[in-house]
Amino acid sequence: MAELARxxxxxxxxxxxxxxxxxxAALAAAARAGADPSVALExxxxxxxxxxxxxxxxxxxxxxxxxxxxxxxxxxxxxxxxRPALHSRRGTPS
Numbered sequence: 001m002a003e004l005a006r007x008x009x010x011x012x013x014x015x016x017x018x019x020x021x022x023x024x025a026a027l028a029a030a031a032r033a034g035a036d037p038s039v040a041l042e043x044x045x046x047x048x049x050x051x052x053x054x055x056x057x058x059x060x061x062x063x064x065x066x067x068x069x070x071x072x073x074x075x076x077x078x079x080x081x082x083r084p085a086l087h088s089r090r091g092t093p094s
Contacts, residue, residue, distance in 0.1 A: 005054040012054060019047045 005012035027040040 001050055001053070005050070009054075013051075016047060016051045016054065020044065020051070023047060 005016070023040055023044040027037055027044060029035075030037040030040050
């Protein structure tokens with residue numbers, strides 16, 4: 001399924017985004033009503049799995065790495081129990 005989605009990424013990703021949005025709304029409605037959320041959760045889990053497989057490559061020929069922006073954000077987070085430092089625009093403590 002992911003290979004099919006990669007063949008036409010525009011419509012496929014739009015459909016996945018719409019499905020995820022509808023699934024989140026259904027989950028919220030079930031929570032508000034006190035109803036069983038199983039169906040909404042199953043659908044969301046399936047759509048997240050399809051989205052992940054669509055966005056991931058085949059991991060052939062190179063080691064997959066997280067996006068640089070995510071690594072930078074993770075590096076800027078304080079360790080557990082530490083107070084966050086104030087940073088200037090250059091990223092050095094001020």
